[in-house]
Amino acid sequence: MSDPSGIHVRRRSPRRALLAVLGTLGLVAAAATVAVPSANASAPTPPSGWTQVFLDDFDGAAGSGVNTSNWQYATGKGYPGGPSNWGTGEIETMTNSTDNVSLDGSGNLRITPRRDGSGNWTSGRVETNRTDFQPPAGGKLRVQSRIQMPNVTGAAARGYWPAFWMLGAPYRGNFWNWPSVGELDIMENVQGLNTVWSTMHCGTSPGGPCNETTGIGGSRACPGSTCQAGFHTYAVEWDRSTSPEQIRFYVDDVNYHTVRADQVDATTWNNATNHGFYIILNVAMGGGFVDAFGGGPDGATVPGHSMVVDYVQVLSSGGGTTPPPTGNRDAYSAIQAESYDSQGGVSTESTSDSGGGQNLGALAGGDWALYRGVNFGSSAATQFVARVASGAAGGVSGLVEVRLDSRANAPVGSFAVGNTGGWQSWRTVPANISGVSGTHDVYLTFTSGQPADFVNVNWFNFGH
Numbered sequence: 001m002s003d004p005s006g007i008h009v010r011r012r013s014p015r016r017a018l019l020a021v022l023g024t025l026g027l028v029a030a031a032a033t034v035a036v037p038s039a040n041a042s043a044p045t046p047p048s049g050w051t052q053v054f055l056d057d058f059d060g061a062a063g064s065g066v067n068t069s070n071w072q073y074a075t076g077k078g079y080p081g082g083p084s085n086w087g088t089g090e091i092e093t094m095t096n097s098t099d100n101v102s103l104d105g106s107g108n109l110r111i112t113p114r115r116d117g118s119g120n121w122t123s124g125r126v127e128t129n130r131t132d133f134q135p136p137a138g139g140k141l142r143v144q145s146r147i148q149m150p151n152v153t154g155a156a157a158r159g160y161w162p163a164f165w166m167l168g169a170p171y172r173g174n175f176w177n178w179p180s181v182g183e184l185d186i187m188e189n190v191q192g193l194n195t196v197w198s199t200m201h202c203g204t205s206p207g208g209p210c211n212e213t214t215g216i217g218g219s220r221a222c223p224g225s226t227c228q229a230g231f232h233t234y235a236v237e238w239d240r241s242t243s244p245e246q247i248r249f250y251v252d253d254v255n256y257h258t259v260r261a262d263q264v265d266a267t268t269w270n271n272a273t274n275h276g277f278y279i280i281l282n283v284a285m286g287g288g289f290v291d292a293f294g295g296g297p298d299g300a301t302v303p304g305h306s307m308v309v310d311y312v313q314v315l316s317s318g319g320g321t322t323p324p325p326t327g328n329r330d331a332y333s334a335i336q337a338e339s340y341d342s343q344g345g346v347s348t349e350s351t352s353d354s355g356g357g358q359n360l361g362a363l364a365g366g367d368w369a370l371y372r373g374v375n376f377g378s379s380a381a382t383q384f385v386a387r388v389a390s391g392a393a394g395g396v397s398g399l400v401e402v403r404l405d406s407r408a409n410a411p412v413g414s415f416a417v418g419n420t421g422g423w424q425s426w427r428t429v430p431a432n433i434s435g436v437s438g439t440h441d442v443y444l445t446f447t448s449g450q451p452a453d454f455v456n457v458n459w460f461n462f463g464h
Contacts, residue, residue: 041146041231042107043311050142054130054314062105063098066126073101074125074282082175090161090287091297092121100124110306111283113150113160121297125282131169132276132341135240139319143279144235144250145312149189149227150283150305157192157228159297161284162307164188164234166277173345173367179205179212181347182272186249187234191293194226195219196234198249200259202272209264213288218249218257231310238273241318245269274358275348276341279314283307331376331436331462337444340369351458352424353387359458361423365398365448368407374442379464380435384413386444386460391423398448400455402433404440411445412436417455426458436462 046052056070066073073096078084085091092113095101101124104110113123135141149162165188168181183201199217203210210216222232235250244261261269283306284290285297329335338348338358345367351359360369384402397418401411413433420427448454 041310043146043313046315050315050317052313053316054128054133055311056109057107057311058103058109058309059107060103060105062103064103065096065098065101066103066109068129070128070130071126072129074127074280079175085287086125086284087178088284088287088289089291090284092123092285094125094282095122096124097122101126104308107310109281109309111162111281111309112306113283113285113303115297115301115303121285121303123283123285125280125284127281128279130276130342131172131278133166133279133314134273134276135238136316136319138241140241140317141238142235142315142317143186143238143313144233144315145186145281146231146233146310147187148231148308150192150307151228152302152305153192153226153228155300156302157296157305158294158301159285159290160192160301160305161188161190161287161290163280163282163284164309165280166236167280168272169276169278169340169343170347172278172343174347174362177347179203179208179210179215180268180271181275182277183215184236184238184247184277185215185217186236187251188289189227190290191296192228193293194221194228196222196227196232196251196256198236198257200247200272202264203268209268216259216263220251220254220256223252223254231308245273275338279312281307281309281312329371329374331374331381334459334461335371335374336459337369337457339371341372342370344368349456351426351456353389353426353458357458359389359456361456362453363446363455363457364451364453365446368443368445371442371444373439374462375439376437376462378437380437381462381464382433382435383463384415384431384433384460385428385463386415386431387426387428387458388417388420389423389426389456389458390417390420390454391425392419392452392454394419396448396450396452396454398446398450398454400429400431400457401445401447402431403443403445404436407443407445414447423456433462 075094078086111124115121145164150160164186166184170181179201185199188197197219199215201215205212237248239246247259248255249257337360346369347362348358349361399414401414403409413431415431
């Protein structure tokens with residue numbers, strides 16, 4: 001059945017925000033930890049025909065933080081420049097403190113809400129650095145995690161909102177393009193109820209083709225032990241090998257909710273799924289979804305109950321691998337700009353340029369896009385060419401830069417661009433670059449002395 005809350009979503013309003021570094025908060029937790037059963041099961045071996053593209057088994061010393069090669073902390077009460085209270089009305093402050101987010105030394109991650117003596121709540125939210133999780137063309141992607149929800153029920157659970165979910169890559173660095181960029185809620189729970197909810201968010205809000213702010217949702221009780229009393233495996237399987245395309249949600253391999261591409265119009269589906277996603281684990285306190293089931297937290301709520309995560313695993317099947325393997329991209333053929341493997345501050349839109357498809361839009365200083373495994377061969381490339389358009393105001397311009405292997409490396413080449421006559425008025429602009437051979441990860445970075453958007457990019461390639 002549909003998610004009954006009608007208001008639990010991560011609500012946004014239009015307009016991009018400038019990138020900022022997430023701050024760290026040294027908040028002191030006063031509540032005592034409440035012990036929950038621990039379990040450590042290794043992630044399953046991928047079945048025949050599947051390739052593992054990501055795994056964190058959360059092995060590490062007790063009291064240590066997450067592996068920052070895989071994860072980043074989202075801290076505070078919202079993304080810098082984004083909606084307050086994470087767009088949901090939740091009341092906690094997210095921190096990177098090991099009081100809220102830590103490994104337990106037994107192969108588990110614990111995300112623990114705490115309340116201080118003044119009644120202020122803190123908790124944790126971690127997100128994958130990678131934003132490229134999507135099925136290959138004609139293939140499938142499975143994202144799964146073995147989780148025990150906070151082991152608390154009844155009045156003591158008022159306000160608890162644990163979740164395991166995914167957001168469309170264009171949201172990172174923008175923070176105002178939800179729900180069009182897509183959200184896949186693999187597991188949500190509130191109030192310690194023995195229920196797992198799964199939802200796809202898309203389209204426009206409120207209302208629209210995806211019934212926002214509710215989304216297209218389903219729910220069921222956890223099989224066997226309750227969601228709180230034991231570990232269960234929560235998964236989404238995104239299947240591009242079927243027609244229509246399907247997104248299926250599972251608990252302990254029981255498929256209890258499916259969203260099909262033909263349930264919405266083609267544009268809505270394309271906007272929500274034509275890009276990678278990143279993965280999020282968090283425990284919120286309070287918010288719209290909680291309010292729909294009685295509200296909280298309040299004086300009866302007991303802090304210190306952890307969501308315990310045994311592993312997070314991503315598998316890919318058919319049609320290739322995700323991301324493209326090293327050397328898969330030809331430097332001398334057009335690389336579609338929207339085919340990035342990761343990005344910051346980037347959004348996509350339909351293009352009127354020849355060939356149609358999508359372009360990167362609303363690019364401003366500090367934005368970037370990553371293209372892995374670009375093969376230049378043994379003969380050095382000396383030229384960079386990009387298809388760009390700009391409707392920037394007078395005096396607004398910036399640089400389109402090429403960097404190799406790290407955004408921290410100096411550009412190997414760049415060109416300046418200003419107004420070309422409109423955001424869909426396309427020009428092919430060449431630039432000289434330092435000689436490049438071999439295989440590299442290529443970053444397009446965008447630098448400007450003004451905060452305004454200054455360029456769109458449709459495609460790029462290299463030449464001798």
